[in-house]
Amino acid sequence: xxxxxxxxxxxxxxxxxxxxxxxxxxxxxxxxxxxxxxxxxxxxxxxxxxxxxxxxxxxxxxxxxxxxxxxxxxxxxxxxxxxxxxxxxxxxxxxxxxxxxxxxxxxxxxxxxxxxxxxxxxxxxxxxxxxxxxxxxxxxxxxxxxxxxxxxxxxxxxxxxxxxxxxxxxxxxxxxxxxxxxxxxxxxxxxxxxxxxxxxxxxxxxxxxxxxxxxxxxxxxxxx
Numbered sequence: 001x002x003x004x005x006x007x008x009x010x011x012x013x014x015x016x017x018x019x020x021x022x023x024x025x026x027x028x029x030x031x032x033x034x035x036x037x038x039x040x041x042x043x044x045x046x047x048x049x050x051x052x053x054x055x056x057x058x059x060x061x062x063x064x065x066x067x068x069x070x071x072x073x074x075x076x077x078x079x080x081x082x083x084x085x086x087x088x089x090x091x092x093x094x095x096x097x098x099x100x101x102x103x104x105x106x107x108x109x110x111x112x113x114x115x116x117x118x119x120x121x122x123x124x125x126x127x128x129x130x131x132x133x134x135x136x137x138x139x140x141x142x143x144x145x146x147x148x149x150x151x152x153x154x155x156x157x158x159x160x161x162x163x164x165x166x167x168x169x170x171x172x173x174x175x176x177x178x179x180x181x182x183x184x185x186x187x188x189x190x191x192x193x194x195x196x197x198x199x200x201x202x203x204x205x206x207x208x209x210x211x212x213x214x215x216x217x218x219x220x221x222x223x224x
Contacts, residue, residue: 034061038085042066054103059084068092068118075100075128077107084113086121095124099166105130114139118159126164133162136175140190142182142214156219158192159183164222170195170202180212190214195222 040063054076059069061083068089071077075098086092092115095108106128115121121140124131140159159182164170172193179190190211195202200222211217 030056031058031060032062033058034063038063038083040065054078054106058082063087064089064092068094070094070096072096073098076103076105079108081108081110081113083111086113086115086118088116089118089121091120091123092118093122094120095126097125097127099127103128105132107132107134109134110138111136112138114141115159116141117143120157120159120161122160122162124162126162126168126170127166128168130169131162131164131171133170133172134175135160135173135177138177139180140178140182141180143184156188156192156194156221158189158219160191162193164195164200164202166200168195168200168202170200170204172202172204173207174205174209175207176209178210178212179214179217180210182214184215187215189216189219191217192219193221194219 038061042065055071055074056078057069057071058080059082063085065087066089068086068091069081070091071079071094073096077095077097079093079095081093093108093110097106106126108122108124108131110122111134115138122135124133142159159179162170162172170193174191182190193202193204202222204220206218
């Protein structure tokens, strides 16, 4: 696959691709785009990038069923997700960053996308320098009901969960989005950001965003 390749996917549904178990591994910068209307995917794309080069990934007009998009052991990445849907995924969008002495900045931009009934909609474990996260015009929705626990049993994770280590500067913007009926089963938070390390700092802006009937709404820990 050539660098900067664009993959256009027709509206056909790829049900035979492992029946929800097959992985497609890519290590090149790529744009995957539904053509004419949203393309439905039933597989798990896993993205890796060797060395310290930046992985640029764009997902447009796609629907992910049961398995989401995972970045494993990627030091630097710029990911854009637009006009998509993630349904019933254990982890819809997962970032497992690896330590690097060279990577200075990574980003995740999500807009006009719906996350429905996922265990984790967005989960990022960060190590390197600057991370920019922007979520706008998105819907996050979970299952209705209440898990019978006391308030002391709350878990620090969230449906959107950002966890940083080492010296990481986390910059987050949430705008024009809805977080609704999330984390009941696990008694976690709709949105959780945890920053660790002596020199880790960050800022979080929540603008025109609604939190409705969540078990717990927002948890922020560290220097934010």
